[in-house]
Amino acid sequence: MSNVFIAFQVNEESRPVVDAILADNPNATAVYSPGLVKIDAPNSLVIKRESIEEQLGQRYDLQQMQVNLVTLSGHIDEDDDQFTLSWNH
């Protein structure tokens, strides 16, 4: 089993994204270090627009995520509704 990860700057814009990821990926864990939150998940991790919108109470474009994105590992599969990281190729 191999981990994928994604990291964001810690701020009020990224908090609902992190909360949505942790809710949608029960196996994911968040590790905080100063200014940075890194989320690890075994095999794959999915980020859903709808879940972020529920957290935010307003519309969200997954492109906005890039403002606070710091790094990630895994192959990316993305469309308007979700963003998936995995090592399945």
Place this chain on the structure above:
Amino acid sequence: MDTTVKHPAMNRNQRTQALTHDLAWQVSQPDAVFPARSLEGIRIHDWSALRQPLQPSVEQYWKVQGDKDKRLYAITDAFAQNNGQLGLSDARFANAIKLLLQAFSPIEYSAHRACARAARQLGLTTVAFQAADHLRHNQLEIHATSHFNKYFNGMHSYTEWFDHHWMLSVAKSYADDLLSAGPFEVMVAMAVGYNPVICNTLYVSYMSAAADNGDMSTSSAGLTAQSDKVRHQAAGLAWVEFLVQQDPANVPLVQAWIDKWFWRSVRLSSLVGVMQDYMLPFHSHSWQEIWTTYVQQPLQQIFETWKPLGLTLPSNWAQACEQQAHVSHQTWLRLCRYSAGLPLHVWAPNASALDWLSQKYPGTFDAMFRPHLMGLAHQIAHGQRPQETTAPVLCGTCQLPVPGMAGSAALAQAKNLQGRCFCSLPCQHIFNLDADKHSAQAASSAQRHSWALPASQAADGGLFDGSQDEHNFEEWNGGAQHP
């Protein structure tokens, strides 16, 4: 009467495809428009097969980049207005900022130029965005560190030092190698060298640690720079896959670039190693831990998925991984030995720093490095600090000092060999792949030997103990009556 036909909505990837990939315009003479596409031996049969993950439209690009900069400059302004320099963990930490500015910011500028050229030569919008990103990174690092330049030595002449100082020759030669590479190679170098080895360590973990040491300015600049580099990384991996899938003849060429640029990046990353292990008064993760989490494990995964494509881990992989238990200590001891002529300050780590290193590097630190660092502390305490005045012999490829070659006799020997002295077998191998190009670089390194910090810049170098930086920082914090 016309009826409106409603098309199903396209998702973002389909829109990008529709907007950018088919203008119903076929270039009748692609070789004339893109002559550099045929110079490196890479064979491409179908450019439309190139996937470009995370690629924004131009409109989205400006919007997202504008949002990033608004956030960043609000932070750097607040930091400056609040006299953020007083809140640094210690004035020693300023030396990490100096090294970032001296060694890595100029590489960003070179990457900007290399990508701007590659974008034109290959005809790729993603690469044009990347070129603009690297210029942004260069500029925001200069802006974020400019506040410190008002208060600390060692930053004012960083471009001059980058061009001339032997300590920064490792970074300068890396940038020059990138600038003189063909466009296919440049993009592979970014994908398998610069991004995964340098950016994923320097702009992630180190920047987080910088925040912990009170430097919100550089930290925010680094983290937001990295948000662009994620895009480069995703596009870069797709680039490597595209090249090897286009033609089996591309595989050995790409593998050779992987071997070369991974190794060059590993050698350069020794500077990130000292920043992480020695220049952070509030310790964070060790360099080796960061290497494992952000370089070794992700690259292992990537190369696992690349096996079916015929690509393997870099030929020097095992050697690179093994080095990481030693490299930061060796680099720091070397900087201390040549402290008199460096454009930054060095010091002997205190007892708690030594204990931390010993805990982080079980098996190597106590046996190999602690005695030397304790000896150094003793020398400094007794006014016998090392005063090496001659620059060391530099490796013909990576431009880091060659172990065991120092002093005027060694320099004369290196001159006879026309710079063909190497720190390691991988460096010798890289040199031989393109001996003409690297010989030219080795020749310019001879000029660097004769260059020294001007006397007017004496306050920029030497030991931290007794430096103007140390004195000022104590005075400000004593005088400012902080709670």
